[in-house]
Amino acid sequence: MKFSWDKISTPIVCLAPMAGYTDSAYRQIVKEIEPNIVCFSELTSINAIEHGSKKTLKMLEFNKSEQPLITQLFGNDPEFFAEAGKKITSLPASERPCGIDINMGCPASKVIKNCSGSAILKDPTLAGKIVSALCKSTSLPISVKMRIGYTSYEEDYFLNFIKILEKAGAHALTIHGRTTRQGYSGEANFEPIYLAKNTLKIPVIGNGDIDSAEKALETPLDGLMIGRASIGNPWLMKEIYQSLHKKSRKTITPPTFPQKLPTIKKHLHLAIALYGERIGLLEMRKHLAEYISGMPNASKYRQEIMQTSSPEEVLDVLDSIPG
Numbered sequence: 001m002k003f004s005w006d007k008i009s010t011p012i013v014c015l016a017p018m019a020g021y022t023d024s025a026y027r028q029i030v031k032e033i034e035p036n037i038v039c040f041s042e043l044t045s046i047n048a049i050e051h052g053s054k055k056t057l058k059m060l061e062f063n064k065s066e067q068p069l070i071t072q073l074f075g076n077d078p079e080f081f082a083e084a085g086k087k088i089t090s091l092p093a094s095e096r097p098c099g100i101d102i103n104m105g106c107p108a109s110k111v112i113k114n115c116s117g118s119a120i121l122k123d124p125t126l127a128g129k130i131v132s133a134l135c136k137s138t139s140l141p142i143s144v145k146m147r148i149g150y151t152s153y154e155e156d157y158f159l160n161f162i163k164i165l166e167k168a169g170a171h172a173l174t175i176h177g178r179t180t181r182q183g184y185s186g187e188a189n190f191e192p193i194y195l196a197k198n199t200l201k202i203p204v205i206g207n208g209d210i211d212s213a214e215k216a217l218e219t220p221l222d223g224l225m226i227g228r229a230s231i232g233n234p235w236l237m238k239e240i241y242q243s244l245h246k247k248s249r250k251t252i253t254p255p256t257f258p259q260k261l262p263t264i265k266k267h268l269h270l271a272i273a274l275y276g277e278r279i280g281l282l283e284m285r286k287h288l289a290e291y292i293s294g295m296p297n298a299s300k301y302r303q304e305i306m307q308t309s310s311p312e313e314v315l316d317v318l319d320s321i322p323g
Helices: 024-033 046-050 054-059 078-089 117-122 124-137 155-168 191-199 235-244 257-275 277-291 298-306 311-320
Strands: 012-015 038-040 069-074 099-104 142-149 172-179 204-207 223-226
Touching: 012 235, 024 038, 024 235, 024 257, 046 054, 046 069, 046 078, 069 078, 078 099, 078 124, 099 117, 099 124, 117 124, 117 142, 124 142, 124 155, 142 155, 155 172, 155 191, 172 191, 191 204, 223 235, 257 277, 257 311, 277 298, 277 311, 298 311
Parallel strands: 012 038, 012 223, 038 069, 069 099, 099 142, 142 172, 172 204, 204 223
Antiparallel strands: none
16 A cells, blocks of 8 residues: 555554665564564765666665655755666665655764755755745655754744745654754653644654654654664654554563563664675674663673674674573
8 A cells, every 4th residue: 555644554653764774684573573663764975876876776775574664865966866866766666665755964074064954954945946846846745854954943934944844845854952053962842733733734753762662652743753762772662552542451561681682682683684794793883882882791792792793603692691
């Protein structure tokens, strides 16, 4: 069935696009734990797509189990967005995502110095042109991920900006409750996001500081997006989804490390299959460090993992960790 933001069961629970983390291997793990999650890809450069970068085109690949998958694009040229939209739409059905998201929220300096990501928040006219150009180039639903402001939150400016996105054709908005200047510091402010929900007709998804099922409950929004809190704890996605959808009346007991271990091992194998052994092991180190974070002697096991040079050695370290 064709994916649609206004027809999917709400509250929607999404895996945030995180550079260096939400690759195909991790998305497959999240979907195995909770199949109802909507996954977003790592942010992908429209400039690199335009110039045929093999590494970037590789990032567009996914496993069918990840659907509905939303491919996130970043850049600042409306024409390049349109061309990227055409190329993605022309992919065979089995290789085509269910939607495209425009990044207007990334606060990373290397992104905003090129006037991309959340730098676009400073130019509402450009934002509208980008959404309009992409919408005209593809039949796929278009969403936007943004923040509540660049330097500060100003209600009138914010309302004008989101109305421009809706009028330009955006089918959904995900809003992170911080400004670009805040980065990831301080607390996320959800009041502007609630205001957006009450102002717009399209679905509004909230993002920022959702790190437990308790925080997710009773949301008046169309959905929530979880990012950093899921790294090392993809089981959180299931806890939140099931709590929001009343799948279980009981408090969900977090799995023990021995119960997590088969999933962690599968993640390792998926990463190696995706990148090859050497790069796969390197990519997994950050995930493995988070998987064992907070456990007794975690620093000892983390150091041992960093010194491994083969999958077998990593598995030996994981198997040596007591439950």
